[in-house]
Amino acid sequence: TEDPRSKLVLLKYWNGNYTNYMEGRTRFHKQNFSLEILNTSRQDRQLYEYIVSQGSEEKVWQIQLEVYEPVSSLSIQTLGWALVNGSCTVTLNCTAERGDNVSYSWGSRDAGTVGLCSGHHGVLNLSYPLHNASVACVCTASNPVSRQVLAFNSSQCSYER
Numbered sequence: 001t002e003d004p005r006s007k008l009v010l011l012k013y014w015n016g017n018y019t020n021y022m023e024g025r026t027r028f029h030k031q032n033f034s035l036e037i038l039n040t041s042r043q044d045r046q047l048y049e050y051i052v053s054q055g056s057e058e059k060v061w062q063i064q065l066e067v068y069e070p071v072s073s074l075s076i077q078t079l080g081w082a083l084v085n086g087s088c089t090v091t092l093n094c095t096a097e098r099g100d101n102v103s104y105s106w107g108s109r110d111a112g113t114v115g116l117c118s119g120h121h122g123v124l125n126l127s128y129p130l131h132n133a134s135v136a137c138v139c140t141a142s143n144p145v146s147r148q149v150l151a152f153n154s155s156q157c158s159y160e161r
Contacts, residue, residue: 007049010026011035024038025037025039041067045066045067046065047062048062048064048065049063050063068100068143068144070099070145070146071141071142071146072096072098073097073148074096075097075150076093079092079123087127087128088127088128090127091123091124092126092139093123094106094124094141099141099146100143101143102141103141103143104119104120104121104139105119105120105140106118106120106140107137107138108138109136109138109151110136116135117136117138122139124137128154136151136154138150138151138152
């Protein structure tokens with residue numbers, strides 16, 4: 001025989017009264033029948049069921065809870081640079097210290113460098129003519145719960161920048 005499935009019951013509601021089996025960990029809001037998980041952590045990321053029983057009929061909704069760590073502060077490293085045919089070529093890497101499901105994009109705040117700073121990954125291969133006094137590219141790192149932005153400004157073609 002197979003092992004029966006067991007479920008942890010968080011709350012039971014019956015005839016206007018309820019019992020919260022996870023007091024201190026969850027809070028039930030009777031006015032809208034919502035259940036709040038307090039101090040949410042990654043361990044709460046799982047499938048939950050909401051069951052309504054009336055007589056011999058039972059309705060079951062399944063809710064997948066996702067929990068994300070916010071994107072932390074960003075850093076931009078210069079992976080390499082080269083001076084080729086009057087243009088500066090720089091490879092930049094934008095990374096977040098922490099965060100779940102982080103996606104990266106590059107863009108520009110300056111209309112003159114819009115095409116130069118386009119990218120959809122953490123790494124940006126930037127190439128610009130040396131006569132540009134300054135190139136400012138912006139890295140954006142985001143996930144469903146947060147967003148961080150950091151600018152890279154280059155005024156000359158050198159490893160230190």
